[in-house]
Amino acid sequence: MTYTPDELFASTAPYYARYRPGYDQAFYDILAARFALDGTQRVLDLGTGTGVLALPLAKLVGQVTAVDPEPGMLEEGRKLAAEQDITNIDWRLGDSATVPGMGLGPVLLTVMGAAFHWMDRDQALRDLDQLIQPNGAVVLASGGAPGDIEPAPWLQVIADVRTRYLGPERRAGSGTYSHPKERHQDILARSPFYNVETASWDRTVTRTLDEVIGLQFSYSYSSPAQLGAQKDGFERDLRQALSEFAPDGVFDEVVRTEAIIATRP
Numbered sequence: 001m002t003y004t005p006d007e008l009f010a011s012t013a014p015y016y017a018r019y020r021p022g023y024d025q026a027f028y029d030i031l032a033a034r035f036a037l038d039g040t041q042r043v044l045d046l047g048t049g050t051g052v053l054a055l056p057l058a059k060l061v062g063q064v065t066a067v068d069p070e071p072g073m074l075e076e077g078r079k080l081a082a083e084q085d086i087t088n089i090d091w092r093l094g095d096s097a098t099v100p101g102m103g104l105g106p107v108l109l110t111v112m113g114a115a116f117h118w119m120d121r122d123q124a125l126r127d128l129d130q131l132i133q134p135n136g137a138v139v140l141a142s143g144g145a146p147g148d149i150e151p152a153p154w155l156q157v158i159a160d161v162r163t164r165y166l167g168p169e170r171r172a173g174s175g176t177y178s179h180p181k182e183r184h185q186d187i188l189a190r191s192p193f194y195n196v197e198t199a200s201w202d203r204t205v206t207r208t209l210d211e212v213i214g215l216q217f218s219y220s221y222s223s224p225a226q227l228g229a230q231k232d233g234f235e236r237d238l239r240q241a242l243s244e245f246a247p248d249g250v251f252d253e254v255v256r257t258e259a260i261i262a263t264r265p
Contacts, residue, residue, distance in 0.1 A: 011225035013072035015218035017050040017080060019211055023113070023141050024201040024257035028056050031109070031139065034261070037061055041108040044131065046096060046124075047115025051077035051089065053141060057111065058086045065104055069095040096124040099131070108136040116140050116184055125191035138193045140184055140260040144200060152253040154212070157245045161238045162222055165230050184260055193262035200258040207251045209242055 031037060041061040045054040048066035050073050058064045058081075066089050068074050074091045081089050094102055096119040110128050128138060188196050207215070213235060216222045224231050243249070 010070055010072055010223075012218050012220065012223045013050060013070065013076045015214050015224075016073065017076040019215040019218050020050075020052060021205050021255050022052050022056075024203055026201045027141060027257050027259050028060065030199060030259065031057075031261075032060050035108060035137070042105065044099075044104065044107045044110040046099065046110055046112050047118065048077060048091075049073050049113065049115070051080055051091075053111050053113045054089050055080060055084060055086060058089050061108075062088065064089045065092060065107070066090065067092045067094045067099065067102075069093065096120065096127070099124075100127045104131060106133050107131055108133050109139055110136075111139045111141065113141045114143065116142075121184070121187045122191070125188070125193060129192040132193075134264065136263070138188070138262040140258075140262075142258050142260075144256040144258040145183065148200075148258070149202065149254055149256050152251070154242060154245055154251055155253075157241050158212075158216060158238065161234065161241050162216075164237070165227065165234045166222065188260070188262040191262070192264055195263045195265050197261045198258065199261075200256055202254050202256050205253050205255045207253070209239065209246075209249045209251070212242060212251050213238055 037060040045066045048068045054064045054066040
């Protein structure tokens, strides 16, 4: 199924920029060591969102081209870059289908942070084969596959409230979403980048009640646009349910960073 960006993330950008936890520093350390990043390389961040990957990587390479189909995401990314005095990111409107026609030069790495599942994955990898240098790689960063780690118990409280407002199926724009049946590793195994390695790091993230609620509005399936006129009611009921569950207002969660590094043989 395909989805249009205005259906998915148009209303999430400020929440995405503020509340998404980002990736473990060890992820960037392993890329820097593995690919000898020394401030000269060119990297493509495909599906950059607000620059969760692009901003840290810009400090390690010469240039990052950050591509996303949602203008609001790019605008938030530009703001964050300005705040951090980062000037070597080229923010570009587009997606995996438009990359071949964007006139991008060769890149050492193409990174994607929890975006690959929205794409035509086989076609995207064929196109990236024409763009990535011979010694380069496709790098996928995510929180791991569903079920990889034990979810925090308060996540069920959120799911219960969300189901009351939006139904039991995960919403995606005007339709519903099902996670792809084929793992990313299986798609990569039949691509030119079939030498696949996986690493992961876990850390505990502690959030306040306001941060937990803000995080929900960063997701495509519980975005302000998805909730519409029900947003205030959803927030009120969610705040009450979470406050009853954790009166101290402290919400711990084990967050995984998973890196899939795929190279040509």
